Amino acid sequence: MTSEGHPEHSARLLAPNFITETIERDLKTGRYSQIVTRFPPEPNGYLHLGHVFACSLDFGAALDSGGRYHLRLDDTNPEGESMEYAQGIQDDLHWLGWDWGEHLYYASDYFEQYYQYAEKLIQLGAAYIDSVPGDEMRRLRGTATVAGTPSEYRDRSVAENLDLLRRMRAGEFAEGAHVLRAKIDLGNPNMKLRDPVLYRILHAEHYRSGAKWCIYPMYDFQHPLQDALEGVTHSMCSLEFTDNRAIYDWLMETLGFFPRPHQYEFGRRSLEYTIVSNRKLRRLVQEGVVTGWDDPRMPTLRAQRRLGVTPEAVLTFAAGMGVNKTNRTVDIAVYENAVRGDLNFRAPRVMAVLEPLRLVIENLDETREVQLSYWPHDVVDASADGLVALPGGERVTPELATRAVPLGRELYIEREDFAVTPPRGFKRLTPGGRVRLRGAGIIEAGRFEMDEAGQVQTVYATLQPDSAKASGVIHWVDAASAVPAEFRLYDRLFSVANPEGQENIEEIGDADEVERDAVEQTVEETQNPVNADFLRFLNPGSLRVTHGFVERSVAQGPADTRYQFERQGYFWQDPVDSRPDALIFGRIITLRDAWAGRAGEKATTEKATPERATTEKATPEKPAARATKEKPAVTAPAAQTLTPQQSADVARLTALGVARGEVSLIVTDPRLSAYLAELTGPYAAVVAGWAVNDLGGSVREGHNTLPLSDLTELAELLAGGSISTRIAREALAEASGGGQETPVQIIGRLGLRVVSGSAELERLIGAVMDANPGKVAEYRAGKKGLSGFFTGQVMKASGGQADPQKVAQLLEKLLG
RNA sequence: UGGGGCAUUGUGUAAUGGCAGCACAGCAGUCUUUGGAACUGUUAGUCCAGGUUCGAAUCCUGGUGCCCCAGCCA
Structure with a gap:
């Protein structure tokens, strides 16, 4: 996926949405000749699944429109940023397959240019040095309902401002002594516009520019500038920056950039059972809850990569997500489904026993070998070229995609595949019962041995003729040839769907120390999250380690093959910890398990593992909106007192036949009533209806350009019977779009006539x-x-x- | 309580005034040498109340609910 040109993807990456529509319009109208987008992570942490959506949108929009995309490391705050993160971000993005070519930019490469624009802003009288302390500045900014008041430094001269800025840069001042602020509007209802800070003093070492700078630009100043400097056309960001767009536009206009970039905001997508807050992820690492940023249970891309998820699966997941202006939380099953769907066609099937139970086949004296296919028939059938992969990746005909598996007298089967007292519906091995050993024939279990704790030690069985009936199929490995291995069975890190949302109440005091049993913590506490802290929702069973065996062929194959261990899930060797003489397999994801849903009937109990079907979803309680269904009718605000003028208008409009609901709307809206002040004649009711319903918004907001006479003229035409209401309203809509024609002229030009014959x-x-x-x-x-x-x-x-x-x-x- | 944003089945989305569709999850079934995959069927939705229109998820009005903004973070 290169930034420029990209042959094999003729299909769109993105489903059409409000941003791609804007892009297409901008291309069509010639606003821009080429689209340029950017993905701007701050290098203060690693990329996670939450970033993938934004990144796919940024990059995909450019690719789909034949444009170009940039990677930008937004490193304007030296605290917490590092080259390790900057490099990690690039690695992860490359892993996903993105390639920005030479269009890699660091905000820190532009420090000098930002500074020059800061001086320019001062010279334009649009910025000043403020020297009040931080808390004073906060106080002066006012509140949502109270306008801010100017600081005593707001009217410093250009010369003084310039001098101070230069001395700030020169390092003459301590941190906090001065800031550069935009001079916009301290009374603006949008708090962001109350003279935002543009530059601050920070005597910190930057990971790239070192100690060269001791003043650093703020996001609101740097981001629009860099978009403009890079030639970005569409700058996408998440919803919480909507208010910041006003600063963005102010800066672009004040500095006169043309053509200039524009900002568009989209809703974030988060994932159930995961957290994406950088601060919290870091805490998981620091407190040793996980082994590092690449712990396979983490939502970071490097963790998912180590887990064994493929970039294709991640991209498929991201592509399936729609773009709109609502923050949304995606069902974890959607991600899991993308991972499984990808692996189903990628992972050869082999056998491994995770928790072994010894099984002796009493009527088998010597070891034989069975040839087993790596692929089930349905995957073979679905293959486009008729070939299937060997573990090494080579594609061969299905007959060649097999391996020899020894079958000896002594085997291991899965401990949970044998039950002395089976639950209802159990399709595995029981004393006296018969089951098929995958690929090896049918056995019947006879006696079994238990230890003093009541644990079954060995099961004795006999091979049956092929004509025998079996209740199910179980997997196995040959004890003599199988290779011991450790298995790491991962599960969700959190036991509730929304661990961050649970934390909606401030941490209160030290009730943190209350010790809780991990199991009982799930249900009632999530509904009553006093003293909430996301760590309390950790799933104690997020990692389970077992020791068992893999069949011989697996140890002989490549170490980086993703396998399906039949009936267990998709696994691959942990790329960090596994060694040839000490194999460690991590479970990428379980198989879908219809049986698991019937937890109540299940014999084996893995208490630690939250079953999908029963895990507390614990999304914040849906507000009691439904409960207020029978609220008192709200339809009687007319009781408010009207001015004499309004009362007169009501009488006048009512006399003209205007509908009552429209009348009350008209008289209470100054612009609407002014617009309809001259309303008269036999078509008044129709005209008023159009003014309210069709032109409503633009009249009330003051940008309607259509004179009332145009509406009356149209109503006359309608009354004449040559056009329909629909035609009239379409003409109205087009005329109000800003053209020069009246609705009647439009109808004439297009030759619109009602067809009623x-x-x-x-x-x-x-x-x-x-x-x-x-x-x-x-x-x-x-x-x-x-x-x-x-x-x-x-x-x-x-x-x-x-x-x-x-x-x-x-x-x-x-x-x- | 100022400003801004948003609201379609359990979840994520489509329908640009004209059949409320799709995917995932759920449920039932078929098939199966993986309780996998595949296949079939099925449950379930336009936040509420008015209005405009032959016709409204979509346009207008009012209400309700959720999210964001008062960092010298991004």
Whole structure:
């Protein structure tokens, strides 16, 4: 996926959304000749699954529109940033397959240019040095309801401001002594516009620029500037920056950038059972809850990579997500499904026993070898080229994709595949029961030995003729040839769906120290999260380690193969800890397990593992909106007192026949009532309706350009019967779009006329019916809701000119 | 209580005034030498109340709920 050109992806990366639509429009109107986007992570942590969505949007939008994308390391705050993170981010992005070519930028490479723009802003009188302490500045900024007050330094001269800024840069001042602020509007209801800070003093070592700078630009100053400097056209960011857009636009206009970038905001996508807060992830690492940023249970990309998830799976997951302006939390199953779906066609099937139980086949004296296929028939059938992969990746015909597995007298089977007293529906081995050993034949269990604790030690079985019936299939390994291995069985790090959301109440005092049993903590506490702290929702069973065996072939194959251990899940060797003489396999993901859902009937109990079906979802309680269904009617605000003028208007409009709801709306809105002050004549009611319902927003917001006379003229035309309401309103909509024509002129130019002749309408209806025989049948079978569909089709066929009421009448007749 | 943003089945999304569709999850079943995969069927939704319109998830009004903003973080 290179930034420029990118042959094999003719398909779109992104489903159409409000941002891609804007991009297409901007391209079409020539606002930009090429789209340039950027993904701007701050190198103060590693990328995680939450970033993938933003990154796919940024990069995908550019790629889909034939544009170019940049990677930008947004490193303007030296605290917490490092080259390790900057490099890690690039590695992870490359792993995903992104390639920005030479378009790698560091904000810190632009420090000198930012500074020059700061001086320019001062010279324009648009910025000043403020020298009040931080808490004083906060006080002066006011509150949501109280305007801010200017600091005593707000009106310093250009010369003084310039001098101070230069001395700030020279390092003459201590941290906090001065800041550079934009001079915008201290009374603005948007708090972001109350003279935002542009530069601050920080005597800190920057990981790239060292000690060269002791003043650092703030996001609101740096980000728009760098977008402009890089030639970015569409700058996407998440919703919480919506208010910041006002600063963005102010800066671009004040400094006169043209063409200039524009900011668009989208809703974030978070994932159930995971946290994405950098601070919290760091805490998990620091407190040793996990082994590091790449602990396979972490949501970071490097962790998912180590886990064994493929970049394709991650990208598929991201691509499946829609873009809109709502923050949303995605069901973890969507991610898991992407991972499984990818692995199903990628991972050869082999056998491994995670928790071994010794099984002796009493009627088998010598070891034999069975040839087992790496792939089930359905994967073979689904192969496009008829070939399937060997563990090393080589693609061969299905007959060659096999391995020899020894079958000796002594085997290991999964401990949970043998039950002395089986639960209902158990399809595995029981004393006296029969089961198929995958690929090796049917056995019947006989006696078994237990230790003094009641644990089964050995099961004795006999091989049966192939004609025998078996209740199920279990996997196994040959004891003599199997290779011992450690298995790491990962599960969700958190036991509740929304560990961060649970934390919605300030940590209170030291009740933290209350010790709780991990199991009981899940249910009632999540509903009552006093003293909430996300660490309290850790899943104690997020890592389970077992020791068992893998079949011989696995140890002989490549170390980086992802396998499906049949009936257990997808695994691969831990790339960090596994060694040839001490194999360690991590479970990438379980198989879907319909049986697991029936937890109550299950014999083996893994208390530590939260079952998907039963795990507390614990999303914050849906507010009691539904409970207030029978609230008192809110439809009587008319009781408010009206001014004499308003009362007169009410009388006048009512006399003209204007609907009551519209009247009260008109008189209470100054602009609307001014617009309709001259309203008169026989068509007043229609005109008022249009003014309120069709032009409503623009009139009330003061940017309507259509004179009232245009509406009256249109109403006259409508009354004449040559056009339909629909045509009138379409013309209205187009005329209010800002053109020079009146609605009537538009109708004349387009030659719009209502079509109401029965013959012509019947012809149209006939054509629609012929084109949709299935729908006609459905309608006649009773699906009357389809009448709207037919009306719509006829309207479309007539170019919107058919008389809908006539159409409806005729339709009813013709459809029977 | 100032400003801004948002609201479609359990979850994520589509429908740009004309059949409320899709995926995941759920449920039922078929098939199966993986309780996997695949396949079939199915449950379930336009936040509420008005209005405009032949017709509203979509346009208008009012309400409700959730999120963001008062860092010298990004």
